[in-house]
Amino acid sequence: MPGPKSKLPAVLALIAALLGLLFASNSTLDYAKHLDRRLHDVHCSFIPGAPATSEAEACRVAMYSPYSALLKEQYWGGIPISLFALGAFAFFSAFAVYLLVYGARAPRRALLFFGAASLVPLVVSLIMFTISVTKLGTVCKTCAGIYISSTLLAVAGVLGILASSREAPAEPRATVSPLLPVIWLISLGAISLVPALVYAASAPDERPYITKCGDLKQPKMKNDEFVKIATTHPIQPTLLFEDPLCPTCKAFHERLVGENIIEKLDVSLVLFPLDSDCNWMLDTALHPGACIVSKAVLCGGDNARAVLEWAFEEQEYLTRAGKNGPDVLRAAIKQKWGDAMLKCVDDRKTDVRLNNHLHFASDNNIPVSTPQMYLGSRRVCDEDTDLGLRFTLGQLAPEVLK
Amino acid sequence: MKAAGLAGLGSGALFVFGTALAVRLWVSGAAERLTTPEAEKPKVAVADQSEVAYCTPQFKQVLERVLHSCGLAEGDSSRRGCQPADVKTFASISDADFNALFTPLKDRGAVVLFDEGEDKLDDKAKKLLEDKWFARKGARYFFVVARASKTGNQAKNRALSHRRANSVMYHLNEVANDPDIEQKVGLLWLGNEFAQLSSDYCSWPSSRPEEKCEDETINRSAFVSWVDCRL
Numbered sequence: 111m112p113g114p115k116s117k118l119p120a121v122l123a124l125i126a127a128l129l130g131l132l133f134a135s136n137s138t139l140d141y142a143k144h145l146d147r148r149l150h151d152v153h154c155s156f157i158p159g160a161p162a163t164s165e166a167e168a169c170r171v172a173m174y175s176p177y178s179a180l181l182k183e184q185y186w187g188g189i190p191i192s193l194f195a196l197g198a199f200a201f202f203s204a205f206a207v208y209l210l211v212y213g214a215r216a217p218r219r220a221l222l223f224f225g226a227a228s229l230v231p232l233v234v235s236l237i238m239f240t241i242s243v244t245k246l247g248t249v250c251k252t253c254a255g256i257y258i259s260s261t262l263l264a265v266a267g268v269l270g271i272l273a274s275s276r277e278a279p280a281e282p283r284a285t286v287s288p289l290l291p292v293i294w295l296i297s298l299g300a301i302s303l304v305p306a307l308v309y310a311a312s313a314p315d316e317r318p319y320i321t322k323c324g325d326l327k328q329p330k331m332k333n334d335e336f337v338k339i340a341t342t343h344p345i346q347p348t349l350l351f352e353d354p355l356c357p358t359c360k361a362f363h364e365r366l367v368g369e370n371i372i373e374k375l376d377v378s379l380v381l382f383p384l385d386s387d388c389n390w391m392l393d394t395a396l397h398p399g400a401c402i403v404s405k406a407v408l409c410g411g412d413n414a415r416a417v418l419e420w421a422f423e424e425q426e427y428l429t430r431a432g433k434n435g436p437d438v439l440r441a442a443i444k445q446k447w448g449d450a451m452l453k454c455v456d457d458r459k460t461d462v463r464l465n466n467h468l469h470f471a472s473d474n475n476i477p478v479s480t481p482q483m484y485l486g487s488r489r490v491c492d493e494d495t496d497l498g499l500r501f502t503l504g505q506l507a508p509e510v511l512k
Numbered sequence: 513m514k515a516a517g518l519a520g521l522g523s524g525a526l527f528v529f530g531t532a533l534a535v536r537l538w539v540s541g542a543a544e545r546l547t548t549p550e551a552e553k554p555k556v557a558v559a560d561q562s563e564v565a566y567c568t569p570q571f572k573q574v575l576e577r578v579l580h581s582c583g584l585a586e587g588d589s590s591r592r593g594c595q596p597a598d599v600k601t602f603a604s605i606s607d608a609d610f611n612a613l614f615t616p617l618k619d620r621g622a623v624v625l626f627d628e629g630e631d632k633l634d635d636k637a638k639k640l641l642e643d644k645w646f647a648r649k650g651a652r653y654f655f656v657v658a659r660a661s662k663t664g665n666q667a668k669n670r671a672l673s674h675r676r677a678n679s680v681m682y683h684l685n686e687v688a689n690d691p692d693i694e695q696k697v698g699l700l701w702l703g704n705e706f707a708q709l710s711s712d713y714c715s716w717p718s719s720r721p722e723e724k725c726e727d728e729t730i731n732r733s734a735f736v737s738w739v740d741c742r743l
Contacts, residue, residue, distance in 0.1 A: 131527075131531070135531075135534065138535065138538065139534075139538050142535070142538035142539050142541075142542055143538065143541075143542055144542070145539060145542035145543065145546065146542040146543070146545035146546045147546060148545070148550070193535065196531050196535070197528075197531065200524075200527035200528055200530075200531045201524065201527075201528075203523065203527050204520055204521075204523040204524030204526075204527050204528075205520060205524075207519050207520055207523040208516050208517070208519060208520025208523075209516075210519075211515055211516040211519040211520070212516040216516075297524075301524070301528050304528055304531070304532050305531050305532060305535045308532045308535045308536050308539075309535050309539055312535075312536055312539040312540055312543070313539055313543075314539075314542065314543035314546050314547075316546075319546070332691075332692055333690050333691060333692060382559075388649075390562040390649045390650030390740075391557065391559055391560070391562075391650065458646050461646065462646060462648075465648055465649065468559075468650070469561075469650075471559040472559040472560050472561050472650065474559070475558045475559055475560060476558070476559050477556045477557065477558055477559070478556070478557040478558065478559050479556070479557075
């Protein structure tokens with residue numbers, strides 16, 4: 111327990127607040143950079159000041175998740191919640207300076223206020239951590255940096271509360287007006303809002319860009335049919351190009367499910383495996399085995415959604431199996447879906463169907479990438495399928511969000 | 513203690529101003545990039561039909577002429593196939609050069625063999641034809657070059673090679689279940705006046721690999737192959 115003259119609570123608070131400020135800055139910067147609709151590396155490290163990296167899947171998952179921002183339908187990408195952390199840590203940094211300069215004479219009310227207020231970031235961090243673990247299945251390191259900073263801040267706050275009950279005989283604690291904690295609380299709220307208000311006021315208008323990614327030249331598939339994905343309230347005709355072994359497709363599918371969007375889409379699926387075994391547009395297989403798994407989805411018939419979601423759920427295992435050769439994959443398909451499915455997968459007619467899907471892609475000269483989303487025949491830009499998803503749907507298909 | 517209050521207020525103002533300014537700069541930087549086209553936009557591969565090394569300009573030229581002359585060009589479904597005289601005219605190249613164009617298709621295609629004077633596909637021929645047809649991958653056009661015999665009556669040979677080409681087409685129609693097949697299959701039938709095969713072609717994959725092959729037998733055939741060229 112710190113003595114009445116100890117500066118530990120204030121020093122720890124300042125360190126924690128500055129750390130939090132740094133991690134929140136990195137998170138906000140990553141978000142803001144993407145407002146230019148380009149792909150950027152993101153910060154994803156426990157080490158303060160570590161550079162952005164392209165290998166930051168967990169942080170990207172967090173960034174694209176519905177929990178990363180508010181007002182996503184009103185602002186492209188929404189207002190990132192890290193902005194509120196930025197404001198709050200700015201307030202706590204200043205308050206820590208205040209306590210530090212006061213030293214042993216720091217007013218009791220100030221220490222009690224600080225102790226109570228410092229629990230707010232901790233509570234928010236605990237909520238976000240729980241969401242990360244339970245909903246996203248991953249914890250981004252930058253977010254974890256904020257959680258750690260919040261914890262340190264709360265520890266400093268508790269130490270401050272403990273210290274507030276003592277005072278050095280030679281240096282009695284100063285007294286402040288009982289109104290001051292109210293003013294501090296209002297300041298904390300106001301300062302937490304400032305970065306978000308600045309962000310909202312200066313965010314660019316993305317509306318002119320969301321319709322500029324082209325259209326399908328031939329919206330109907332010759333000689334074949336799309337795979338219908340069963341949904342409960344299909345109102346918006348949507349065409350998806352997907353590869354069941356593509357991690358980005360999996361993440362996109364999870365976003366559509368997680369944000370309750372998919373149920374209002376009337377989804378036609380085109381299988382576009384990025385596997386050179388069947389896809390002549392690639393020199394080497396990006397996702398070995400994707401051709402076989404795609405055929406399983408084609409064979410799924412009315413259960414195509416279940417097969418696709420199984421492929422997404424078991425993606426890591428199926429990807430490993432795909433690298434070990436087609437027999438391992440076949441065995442996995444047989445084990446889950448039975449002999450009839452495997453027979454269908456090995457049928458020449460299914461090869462032809464998959465080839466027809468690939469020819470549909472080539473007839474339309476779509477980019478060789480997955481996933482791709484078309485609302486009707488209009489292509490949704492890649493950046494609008496992740497950060498800008500809700501905003502774009504709000505503009506192009508508002509009924510989907512109702 | 514005034515100093516502490518001033519330090520708190522001063523640092524607070526500094527932190528608030530700093531964070532607001534940083535946010536403003538980050539967002540306006542992105543907004544500026546948004547309106548400024550990228551100097552070097554990353555090239556994105558676009559889905560298309562396959563295009564392989566043998567698709568030389570000369571090969572494509574002949575191919576294109578076949579497409580237009582033999583009724584495969586889009587919207588033209590009134591005419592099917594090419595007469596021997598047409599082939600000689602539109603190809604505008606010698607027999608040897610014409611055959612050489614198909615050399616790179618040795619592994620992609622196959623030679624379907626017929627009995628002497630016959631136009632009926634046997635079971636092995638049907639199987640080979642189906643194997644080749646269903647191995648389409650990224651190709652758009654399927655070529656059938658039917659021949660009859662190096663020797664004998666020209667008119668009779670033309671008629672026989674025409675029937676052989678039709679046999680292939682008929683079988684493809686049966687197995688393919690493809691309403692657009694007419695836009696995919698290019699039929700050419702040759703008499704003995706143009707582009708006959710030498711026994712060198714006996715080494716190509718055929719429906720009768722076990723049979724003795726020579727100049728005469730290799731021309732009782734239809735060469736079939738998907739062509740992996742964009743036109």
